Amino acid sequence: MHSNEKIYVTGHLNPDSDSIASAIGYAFFKRCRGIPAVACRLGALNPETKWLLDRFGFDAPLLLKDARKTLREIELDEPSSVNEHATLYEVIQKMDQENRPAFGVVDDHGILKGMITRSDLARIGLGDTAFGIELLKHTSIEAMAKTVSGTIIYDDAKTHINGKVSIIALTADRLENYEISDRIVIIGDDSEAQKQLIEKGAGALIVVWTKKIREDVLNSAKLHHCPIIISGHGSMNTSRYLYFSPPVRLIMTTKMIRFEHNEVAEEAGREMQKTRFRCYPVTDEQGHLIGYVSRYHIMNLLNRKIILVDHNEFSQSVRAIEKAQLLEVVDHHRINDFMTRQPVAFRSEIVGSTSTIIASMFRENQIPMPSSLAGLLLGAVLSDTLMLMSPTTTDKDIAEANILAALADLDIDTFG
Structure with missing residues (x-):
């Protein structure tokens, strides 16, 4: 044979x-x-x-x-990837499901835009607060709602979110001196407090432990351009998950080592020896991700x-x-x-x-x-x-x- x-x-x-x-x-x-x-x-x-x-x-x-041999002639690892608009939470879930340390980040046409690794994601949980605030500032209400298993009650094109998050456990009569302007506020089922937070300039409300929003609260939200989400979790988990709602494109690495499939595999191997990454993306001439190459692909290559x-x-x-x-x-x-x-x-x-x-x-x-x-x-x-x-x-x-x-x-x- x-x-x-x-x-x-x-x-x-x-x-x-x-x-x-x-x-x-x-x-x-x-x-x-x-x-x-x-x-x-x-x-x-x-x-x-x-x-x-x-x-x-x-x-x-x-x-x-x-x-x-060129890279296109060897058996590469599967080109598993994440879309640049995927939330960080979705990336973490996919990494766990596929047991992968990294993904290529692609656009809607499959063009490689960057790489995301577990180390990059660790910055969210272990990094400073300012970094998380900056990311949330550029995160859509849709992404936030999806990450906290929530429902968007109201969204607004004129949002004014600064990325800071507050968990409010106070009643309406105790909010007078609380700085809330442009913040994402996590609040319980207290309609008066919700309305007062909106009027004080909250950037968005994420409401926990409720299934509906009172009509006057919704009208106030529309008047003050304040989106409202009903979360599928309690206060603490909502806060935890919220920081993983930004799109992966905001933290992906764009200065990456990548190879085209027409490159000689042996020469690619020499480039890999200069760094310590576990895998490297391989693209076609147009930049579409077609797989990953690692050192073990090259070690016994004929x-x-x-x-x-x-x-x-x-x-x-x-x-x-x-x-x-x-x-x-x-x-x-x-x-x-x-x-x-x-x-x-x-x-x-x-x-x-x-x-x-x-x-x-x-x-x-x-x-x-x-x-x-x-x-x-x-x-x-x-x-x-x-x-x-x-x-x-x-x-x-x-x-x-x-x-x-x-x-x-x-x-x-x-x-x-």
Whole structure:
């Protein structure tokens, strides 16, 4: 049973027609045998090769820039995230449910905007009061109501909330000297006290231990632009939860280490070694969060599986080829200081073109060859052997060229 991991079949730098055709041909050969191979190139195509590809209906092979895997090729952690408008309370709940130390914060389109960690959230519970006040100043009534499991009785577009919170346990006749202007006030089921607080300039009322608000209190709230929420909790829990109602965008980290999925995984690993975060967000080119990468993803990473055709010298191959999982070589050039970490299948023949070898492998394995591929390989053989007139041309080149011409229904002299 073959692995589903992609195998890259590539020719040499500054590719010629034989390099490109043999990569396309051998990748097709491998796919016919159930192996997920893809043809590659290591540079721009020359005019002759472009003409051959167009003539026989082939696209240019994939441009391979590095033998090492990119982040998009490894199995990342799931891209679990929170919306930038989510409350801090919702973030805490999700962290507990998914047992995650951090989340990417995204907008409504899934674009990564920042990161939120447990350490960031700890600032709310353990930080100074001024920080919590500043956050509540920029928190919507809707978010407050949701966090305290409450119901909005009245909201107002002209709110005047300064972020400070007061819990009032006094009756109406004892509020005269209490500074309440623009504060969020948590108050019990005392309609007279509620009305007096509104008239004294309270920024918002959160009422506990009640199910309804008296009509005259509601009218006063409308007159003084004072929103009213009925909380689903008692005074203390309402106060505790309230500080976790601000949106996560207010405390998320925006100066974060992030990677794009096309970055080389090994190089991303080196960047990770400079910091101590547990996970790092990975995005696509548009900035959409697609997953998280951690050190353990990189520690035992195996690089791309590669087959070399039409060359065997590492100096002529893809960048970092020495770090690849090199599987095979099919070539007709001299062997020069070739060394690998593990055994490889090596087929080298004294012929004028690697495409000659590829063509013969189809017949040896009784794999039918499409006429278009036969035409492409024929063009490469004729190019590399100078129309079968080069001193390097062998009887095998001539024989395979004639077979390919028959399969492609081409006349060698006319086609050449």
